[in-house]
Amino acid sequence: MAREDAVRCLRCLLYALNLLFWLMSICVLGVAAWLRDYLNTVLTLTAHTRLEEAAVLTYSPAVHPVIIAVCCFLIIVAMVGYCGTLKCNLLLLSWYFGSLLVIFCVELASGVWTYDEPSVQRSDMISLKSRMPNYGLQRYQWLTHTWNTFQTEFKCCGVIYFTDWLEMTEMEWPPDSCCSNQYPGCARHAHYRDLSDLHQEGCGPKIYSFIRGTKQLQVLRFLGVSIGVAQILAMTLTLTLLWALYYDRKPPEPTPLDPPPGTDPGPLTITHGPQGEAPKSGNTRLAEAWSNAATTSNGHGHTQFEMERLS
Numbered sequence: 001m002a003r004e005d006a007v008r009c010l011r012c013l014l015y016a017l018n019l020l021f022w023l024m025s026i027c028v029l030g031v032a033a034w035l036r037d038y039l040n041t042v043l044t045l046t047a048h049t050r051l052e053e054a055a056v057l058t059y060s061p062a063v064h065p066v067i068i069a070v071c072c073f074l075i076i077v078a079m080v081g082y083c084g085t086l087k088c089n090l091l092l093l094s095w096y097f098g099s100l101l102v103i104f105c106v107e108l109a110s111g112v113w114t115y116d117e118p119s120v121q122r123s124d125m126i127s128l129k130s131r132m133p134n135y136g137l138q139r140y141q142w143l144t145h146t147w148n149t150f151q152t153e154f155k156c157c158g159v160i161y162f163t164d165w166l167e168m169t170e171m172e173w174p175p176d177s178c179c180s181n182q183y184p185g186c187a188r189h190a191h192y193r194d195l196s197d198l199h200q201e202g203c204g205p206k207i208y209s210f211i212r213g214t215k216q217l218q219v220l221r222f223l224g225v226s227i228g229v230a231q232i233l234a235m236t237l238t239l240t241l242l243w244a245l246y247y248d249r250k251p252p253e254p255t256p257l258d259p260p261p262g263t264d265p266g267p268l269t270i271t272h273g274p275q276g277e278a279p280k281s282g283n284t285r286l287a288e289a290w291s292n293a294a295t296t297s298n299g300h301g302h303t304q305f306e307m308e309r310l311s
Helices: 002-045 050-063 065-087 090-114 122-131 138-154 163-168 186-192 203-212 215-249 282-310
Strands: none
Touching (some): 002 215, 050 122, 050 203, 065 090, 138 203
16 A cells, blocks of 8 residues: 555656656747847857857857757657656656656766856957948848847947947948837937937947856756756656566465466365265365374474484
């Protein structure tokens, strides 16, 4: 009874862990997709600079294709583990344990291999100005779109200040994406009348803060550590459940009076003893035979002991 309660508790814990695997894997995929979108924007603006190398070192463990593939595979493994726990299937649970072990090793190796602290300084932000002269050119429409998207999303303008656009390009006023309230011609209107309508903070510090790590990256790291701890716990519980199920399925050891497996004990026979005695079954005769054999053995042993004393 106690073992049945323990098995039921193990199954409930594995149900909860598999549900947790699904939720955490989906969260990792969602946050990684969001970071990958912004990372592509930052890499476009920081191309051929030290900031690009620092951004790759910081975010490659989070958005690496291996991590994305592992999370997708973990969702499938969690489904198999749920089915194996539900049916108490030894084969599915064994495959579930092996898959979790492989995934954990891959995650650990990937984290150790790709971890590196980026060496970036605030002075490196000045290198972003080298990308500004190409803004608005026909052959660099993709760069123009990237600048506009970044300045709109992060609410910044220029690298250090909005005057960088006037310094590095032939423009007479900043792009309209620098306006806090965007509409066609808003930058021109703000430049000549009210500069407070422009974003006062440069995009350089925003990019520097992004490379040093965002809240989303911290959440992703926390989820990665949580998944690793949950995998260790799930593997431990799976091994315990496998042992309990295997122990329940072991055949009981035969007793000395039981016939060997695979033999027919034969039908019970009823014999008649002397008059006045009830008929005895085959099992009763077998018990009496064991008793007589034991008595005879004791008698022989006693006689031998008396002869030794006389001699």
